[in-house]
Amino acid sequence: MKDYYENRVAVVTGGASGIGLALCEEMLSLGAKAVVAADLNEEKLESECSRLEGEYPGRVLGVPTDVTDKQSVFRLIERAAAFGDGRIDLLFNNAGLGLMKPFDDTTDEDWKFAFDINFYGALHGVRAALPVMRAQGGGHIANTASGIVFSPMPFQSMYSATKAALMAFTTSLRSELWDDNIRLSTVIPGTVATPIWEKAGGAPPSAITPRESALGILKGVAANQRIIILTEEDLSGARNAFLPENMEYLDQYFLEVARRRRSGDGQAI
Numbered sequence: 001m002k003d004y005y006e007n008r009v010a011v012v013t014g015g016a017s018g019i020g021l022a023l024c025e026e027m028l029s030l031g032a033k034a035v036v037a038a039d040l041n042e043e044k045l046e047s048e049c050s051r052l053e054g055e056y057p058g059r060v061l062g063v064p065t066d067v068t069d070k071q072s073v074f075r076l077i078e079r080a081a082a083f084g085d086g087r088i089d090l091l092f093n094n095a096g097l098g099l100m101k102p103f104d105d106t107t108d109e110d111w112k113f114a115f116d117i118n119f120y121g122a123l124h125g126v127r128a129a130l131p132v133m134r135a136q137g138g139g140h141i142a143n144t145a146s147g148i149v150f151s152p153m154p155f156q157s158m159y160s161a162t163k164a165a166l167m168a169f170t171t172s173l174r175s176e177l178w179d180d181n182i183r184l185s186t187v188i189p190g191t192v193a194t195p196i197w198e199k200a201g202g203a204p205p206s207a208i209t210p211r212e213s214a215l216g217i218l219k220g221v222a223a224n225q226r227i228i229i230l231t232e233e234d235l236s237g238a239r240n241a242f243l244p245e246n247m248e249y250l251d252q253y254f255l256e257v258a259r260r261r262r263s264g265d266g267q268a269i
């Protein structure tokens with residue numbers, strides 16, 4: 001892995017917390033030349049970046065960014081390329097929100113916001129980074145979806161729909177941009193113990209750590225995997241989601257989840 005990440009310039013959205021922060025830390029420890037963390041939470045971004053700057057002087061930049069705002073994402077990429085001496089080798093479109101809500105309570109504005117954060121955030125990143133990557137002869141973009149694309153969860157219709165759209169977009173572009181030497185991977189990061197679970201009462205006990213997730217993602221990107229699936233649970237979800245003989249079992253399973261969630265168990269998966 002060190003061979004792949006050494007001297008690279010990387011941008012990570014949602015880089016102040018959870019999986020994004022772990023990606024930044026691991027790439028720095030693998031010898032990345034410059035890591036640019038972007039996040040909406042300026043306070044956390046500032047404190048994490050100054051901590052990392054202490055450990056890796058001159059190799060870390062924090063850029064306050066709102067990925068739902070196209071101009072903000074374009075400014076991020078411009079600043080990142082300047083910090084990386086004109087290069088951006090890796091872009092991790094990782095920022096995202098869990099968006100758990102009963103469908104009946106959602107408005108069209110909620111749905112627009114859901115797509116802005118979980119889908120258009122990454123699309124803006126791709127648009128902004130492509131000219132830089134083309135000019136330098138290539139690059140790799142990793143878009144973080146979720147195991148939910150194989151197992152759409154009740155009370156998470158916005159999350160399920162936005163992440164499924166993101167995976168389809170990413171996989172389609174992977175073949176379209178391959179001959180430009182621009183690689184795209186979809187990341188299915190596992191169930192990971194991060195603040196994203198706070199509103200659901202905390203991560204399930206089976207959750208992996210952000211560092212475990214980040215290391216798996218970096219390995220998958222270095223190997224140029226089409227879909228980076230980190231855990232057995234998500235792999236099994238992916239394998240079994242569409243088999244005709246499983247349909248009855250899947251209905252029963254997700255009905256049980258719906259009933260548990262309706263009764264207040266937000267961790268039910």
Ligand SMILES: NC(=O)c1ccc[n+]([C@@H]2O[C@H](COP(=O)([O-])OP(=O)(O)OC[C@H]3O[C@@H](n4cnc5c(N)ncnc54)[C@H](O)[C@@H]3O)[C@@H](O)[C@H]2O)c1
Pocket residue numbers: 013014015016017018019020038039040041065066067068094095096097098117144145146147188189190191192193194195196197
């Ligand atoms: N943790 C899990 O179990 C899990 C599972 C599947 C997928 N994911 C996905 O992994 C990604 C990272 O999630 P995490 O678990 O590390 O969560 P997290 O809450 O720890 O980190 C998400 C970060 O994104 C930032 N963010 C939110 N809105 C933003 C915006 N508009 N612009 C820029 N930054 C913004 C937040 O401030 C936060 O720092 C998300 O896309 C999430 O959907 C997480």
